[in-house]
Amino acid sequence: MASHTDSSGDPIVGAFEETLRGPVFHPATGDEYDDVRAIYNGMIDKEPRVIVRCTDVADVIAAVTLGREHGLETAIRSGGHNGAGHALVDDGLVIDLSGMDGIRVDPDAKTARVEPGCTWGDVDHATHAFGLATVSGVVSTTGVGGLTLGGGHGYLTRQYGLTIDNLLSADVVLADGRLVRASREEHPDLFWALRGGGGNFGVVTSFEFRLHPVETVIGGPMIWPIDRLESTMRWYRDWLPRAPEDVYAFYLTGEVPGAPFPPEIHGEKICGLVWCCTGSEERADGALREARTVAEPLFEHVDPMPYPAIQSVFDDIYPPGDQWYWKGDFVAELSDDAVAVHERFAEVPTTQSFMHLYPIDGAASRVDADETAWNYRDATWSMVIAGVDSDADNDDLITDWAREYWEAFHPHSAGGSYVNFMMDEGGDRIRATYGDNHDRLRAVKAQYDPDNFFHVNQNIEPAA
Structure with missing residues (x-):
């Protein structure tokens, strides 16, 4: 029975209320509607029908x-973290999956079946009880669905690959209403496309992931004053390719926020690393000692901690509702000229703005480029430049900074971008992101969604 029977009088809304078991929201439901249509990026304000x-x-x-x-124009919402706002659509339908949040862990098989309304924090909580984890991002409030379908990378990527490299199967509702299972054995063409092709092919109602033994990690931030960017970034680019794959560190620029950092460094412009080592303390100590010889850290707090703790370290710094504008690029190498671009833009315009270089080498690079829809297996980093602030009056400031930074750096990039780090950037950018895989994706799209029903996304148009 529908939870909202006081319809707006719209017969289409009435059809949903009569048919679905879950609640239905529309403008006439008032504050509830406004609460439900709010997503992570406060810069996005859309009013679905x-x-x-x-x-x-x-x-x-x-x-x-x-x-x-x-x-109806139809958008699919999982965790609502999509920066471009594709979880919403004006005057159309939003299929909100947040109520589907079940998880079943099989500790013997080392697998987990996860519904699309879960966040990665939910998954970490369920799997950590068995000393297991899978590859996800770096903010635990991120939704499982969007991150996975875009490819997924995070602290475990160098050791265990991308999130899609650990996806074993998916249950998918297609545009014609059929439910199918996609795996290497069943609908293998669809399974190939789901692994990196975004939400173009259907609504995934269940993900089956491979899990790995991950319990305690050695992790946390090590930061330097911003005037140490050139020496530390050059060291980092040379160090990373020779680092053991169970030692992970992403490079960042930003500004020191408030707690838990010491008051005397609040507001300092900084560069630095966030570490996550699943190997021995000796191996972690060796990497940390080498980094300290390059420049004396302004602050560091790298210690053993449960894996879910490193996964949630940014949650309070980046709460829902802030304004976000971001741009991404895949990066194969950091030339001296590329480092100089980072120096030029390193002083962020607001406390929450940042640039991150996430390693996607190691295990992720040993998968062939045509094995999944994700094309950039030869890239070393996935870069994101993010203008972030809680004040909408600063939208132009953070957007202009991110765009100018990206335009200056892009000639030094590998060409495409992680689709989850893209705003609405047009077909050429999407084609550059999928490269040689784009034509095959269009063919799969034509087979499973020939009318392009699922197009509120980084859209791959079906082949003619």
């Missing part, structure tokens, strides 16, 4: 079917 919060696969099938029958 109807939002349906699905409770199960039957609700998803019904929502897709009704959306198609009524010709």
Whole structure:
């Protein structure tokens, strides 16, 4: 029975209320509607005609079917972290999966079956009880669905690959309302496309992941004054390729926020590393000692901690509702000229703005470029430049900084970008991101979504 029977009088809204078990929201539901349509990026403000919060696969099938029958622009929402705001659509349908948040861990098989409404914090909580984890991002409030379908990289990538390299199967509701399972054995073409192709091919209602033994890691930040960027970034680019794969560190520029950092360095412009080592203390200590010889850290706090702790270290710094504008690039190498660009833009415009260089080498690079939709297996880093602030009056400031920084650096990049680090940037940018895999993705799209029903995303148009 629908939770909201006081319809706006819109017969389309009424059809959803009559059909779905989960709650239905629309402008006439008032504050509830405004709460439900709010997403992570406060810069995005869209007003859907109807939002349906699905409770199960039957609700998803019904929502897709009704959306198609009524010709509604349809967006899929998992965790709502998509920077470009593709979790929402004006005057259309939002299929909200946040109510589908079950997890089942099989510790003997080292697998987990995860519903799309889960966050990575939910997954870490469930798997850590068994000393296991899979590859995800660096903010635990991120949704499982969007991160996975875009490829997924994080602290475990050098050792265990991308998130999609650990995806074993997925249950998918297609545009025609069918439910299929995609794996290497079943619908292998769809399974190939799901691994990096974004939300173009259907609504994933269940993800099956491979898990790895990860319990305690040695991690945390090591930061230097911003005037040490040139020496530390040059060292980092030379060190990373020879570093053991169980030693991970991403490079950052930013500004020291408030607690938990000491008051005397609040507001300092900095560069630095965030470490995560799953190997021995001796191996971690060796890497840390080498980094300290390059420049004396302004601050460091690198210690043993449970894996979920390193995964959530940024959660309080980046709460939902801040304004975000970001741009990304894959980076194969950091030339001296590229380092000089980073020096030029290193002083961020607001406390929460940053540049991060996430390693995607190691295990991720040993997968062939045509084995999944993710094309840039030869890149070393996935870079994101993010203008972030809580004040909407600073939107132009953070957007202009991110764009100018990206435009200056892009000639030094490998060409494309991680789709989860893209705003609405057009077809040429999408083609550059998928490279040689783009034509094959279009063919799969034509097979599973020939009418391009799922197009509120980084869209891959179906082949003619």
